[in-house]
Amino acid sequence: MIDTAAFAGAVAMLAGSLDAWVWVVPGLLIGLVFGALPGISVSMAMALVLPATLYMEFLPAIIFLTSVYTGAGFGGSIPAVLINIPGTSSAVATTFDGYPMARQGRHNEALGAALFASCIGVLISYLVLLLLVQPMAEVVLRIGPYEMAAIGIWGMVLLGSIGGASVAKGLFAAGLGILFGTVGMNTAGYMRGDMGIPWLLDGIPTIPAMVGLLAASQLFALVNAKFIVEAESERRISLRRILAGGAMVLRSPLTLLRGSAIGVFVGAVPGIGSSIANLLSYGEAKRSAADPSAFGKGDVRGVIAAESANSSSEGGSMATMLALGIPGGGATAILLAAFAMHNVIGGPRFMEQSRDVVYAIILSNFAQAAILVVVGTIFVYGASTIVRLPLRYLIPSVLVVSTMGAFAIEGSIAGPITLFVFAVLGWLLSRYGFPVAAVVVGLLLGRLIETEMLRAWQLAGGDPWYVLNYPWAVAIVALMLVSLALSVRRDIRRRRAVRDAASPG
Amino acid sequence: MERAQAPRQPAWAELAVVTALAAGVLAYLIEARGVSLDPQNLLLLQPTAWLVLGLWVVIAAGCLMRRADPAAPRESAGEVLRVLTMVAAFGLFIAGLERVGYDVAICVFMLAGLLIGGERHPAALLLFPPIFTLAVVHGFRLLIPYPFPTGLL
Structure with missing residues (x-):
């Protein structure tokens, strides 16, 4: 499994090159800052620093870019916890429990848990990459549209059926999200719901809509509050409590390992990536918990599940990129571009001929994860001061920065308009007990599910029973139906218990 | 007063919001069907829209049957x-x-x-x-x- 000669070569390469190390901390810091800015994605941060790598040697350049990748992977969780804005789409599920924890004055613990879950997630994913890079890549190649569609629907149902005040409201919100995700031109060329607006042909801009639904709507709801954390004594920033949050991660090894496994696998599938891994992991953690009702109200396991999955998807996507030369998403596409800038072609031949370099990249990522613990703790300590800011300053400031972030994505007014429309929608939905998160998940997954279903339909020539040739897809759908049935049963039981408790005698 | 015995108090604002959303979904479905009835156009969209409209009936009925909750926090x-x-x-x-x-x-x-x-x-x-x-x-x-x-x- 490990080529020991190449491994020794990688150790020697890293030990003998100062250049390979000096870029790690700057890369992590750049990633943390850009990841924490709403609207600036991981790939955008990497694209911004890509030209700077042109004059570096190949290995330091790749290590610098992967440091930005690692830093941004965690950076997105900071605004997710503190102000309910997922800095990147891979931090959506972090908001579900991270923000309620912050509002309860447990922002130190939430950020500590997110940081440690991220670092351990990165470590696990690169360990898997070190041991299983080749077999993983072969499994990934066998995943077709049936399996992809089933994974998308699975994530949808896990969240849609278990959030909100009732299953009906959860499914209503999830359905709305899916429909939003289908707006525009689909892969078969049909244009629907674009209302004659040219920019809607590409679909509803996802990030502005997501920030509007999750963050701006919450900010409206906070207009009458003074601070994010109401109790003054809870607004303290404490290193001890950040580290206590890290210790909580170690006390939830199952959630951590399950999240990391989902992250590695889903991250390795091209086109899915970390934005879905965190949702699937959160949904699974909630579904399998003895007390699922605690999720969404500030349960640290929700933060651990989301963060371990989104950070470990980095290792998964690196596996596909290194072994097959296929970028799983924007970030790995930038890495491949950096390969090309140095006249290196990723893929099986690179794996065979430069195995020592591959091992050096992997080993450097172990070190990056360890250094991120220190750099991230210092960064979190500074970023946490946000809870001390009065909301009368924070609300308009965050709305303005979110608007500029929404503009930054496409460079047009489309982003800010989408942000506003979805902010109002999110505020109305959350006011009446609909799980806004389910709309976000639907929006993220709707387009993917439709695209993969269309591919599957075309493959089968319109025969629905053709799906039986894909047992894994059938198994995922069966699991999904069982999950849905259990959720409905739990909802009915809960209502019955409430009615029995309320009736006299 | 127990909640089960509390008088009916329909949630009109919630009903208006959910009805407006359902109306939007119906308009979207009609527009999409107007574009084409090809399954490649409606494969996901149509069943999802029907599901949402079906759920609207359930949620709207719940809004109309709602009983007053004296413990619920009220905004001024x-x-x-x-x-x-x-x-x-x-x-x-x-x-x-x-x-x-x-x-x-x-x-x-x-x-x-x-x-x-x-x-x-x-x-x-x-x-x-x-x-x-x-x-x-x-x-x-x-x-x-x-x-x-x-x-x-």
């Missing part, structure tokens, strides 16, 4: 008005971005946001909006590759 009219003012100010800000320029719109919205939030200190109202605008406009000019219209800066 002033609190609701303040939120609506912030929503309106944000809407005007977005509408004004391209018309008056990003810098002017940001500065005016910051001032409005501070006033809605309850800030009354003259120095804060005079200094914070322009300084914040300056930082945001210059910061984003450095960060993003697209130009954005400005009135003054």
